[in-house]
Amino acid sequence: MTQPERQIMDFIEKHIQTQGYSPSVTEIMLGIGYKSRGSVHRYIDSLVRKGLLLRESGRNRGLTLPEKPKIPLLGRIAAGMPIEAIPESECVDFYEKLNCPGLYQLIVSGDSMIDAGICDGDSVLIQPAQSAPNGAIVVALIDGENATLKRIYQRDGRVTLKAENPAYEPQYYRPEQVQVQGVLFCLARFYR
Amino acid sequence: MTQPERQIMDFIEKHIQTQGYSPSVTEIMLGIGYKSRGSVHRYIDSLVRKGLLLRESGRNRGLTLPEKPKIPLLGRIAAGMPIEAIPESECVDFYEKLNCPGLYQLIVSGDSMIDAGICDGDSVLIQPAQSAPNGAIVVALIDGENATLKRIYQRDGRVTLKAENPAYEPQYYRPEQVQVQGVLFCLARFYR
DNA sequence: CTTGCCTGTTCTCGATTTGTTCTATATAGT
């Protein structure tokens, strides 16, 4: 989005939010400070072509904003307690949150992280990294062969990879044996 | 990538990230400190030839960064096993997956669903519904007062709400006491 | 209905910006 496009977009968003309906091209022109409707119209065309704006053709004031996958955050839910409403209906833009360059997805196989709430079949989103803070959950490559999802601790000159499952013992390695490939960024599990 | 190429690449990346669109050759020139557009243009040519930069010919400000995939699905990861690559680098479009009308988000409070891998502080995305199949995890309103996240079973004329935590006993209700508000659609947990 | 204004849309024009190519100059390495 170029600078004038951004300016026009902001104006439209603000107008729709405050007035409840789309501004006219002339109103945008005056609001932004242009002296010609043609110019404004050209920018609107561009925005519509990019899908950043929707237009109901043949209607006056027919501009609408495309729906973003915003998911309203309603409150907290607990065992046996009512939903504690969160005052302003915050919206979480998952698209924004996940717009993290380099992110990739792996599907978890096995139960070794079950006590961390990571189950067989879950999707984990990994942010590429060469190192990680102690206690982080990472994708670690061991001896250049085996990649595994574990909690990592680096101290006393050795690396510990700890599963979150009492059935698995922590594994100890020399630092040169373990290569961090990425850090756990997000867990996603779909039920339907 | 030579040093000036690296410098120009960084400038372009930064500009696209902050402004949302490509810089012009003149802007790069000023930003880096050159006094000629020709030189900058030569480096851009080189970057395009190497595939490190894309150019929409015939358009002004038509430089784009090679597209990074949404979130590539790389494979499965397991305890002590190598990543089992998935042949085609499938891409998961979370935008698409979450574009489910009516979806709303709740933050989980408490440990009553811990054995289902749902932890304190997790986000659950709920799809509004009036009923749910046996065994589904639902948001249930009890006696019109208390909302809770539980696994639901309806049989023998009574409703069982079962926590996934041995510390909590299943609770039995008459059907008219329990109102399903929604079905668990997705679990999301952010680590960073 | 008709009328008149607002609105959306399309077009042209001149000025400016931009991508591109070219040549000349400066610099570094041999």
Next chain:
DNA sequence: ACTATATAGAACAAATCGAGAACAGGCAAG
């Protein structure tokens, strides 16, 4: 001094921009 390379700067065509004119359809008042 010679060559290779990097930079500066000029020049040109195309794209873009803002202004303004013109026209048809929407919309509400009479």
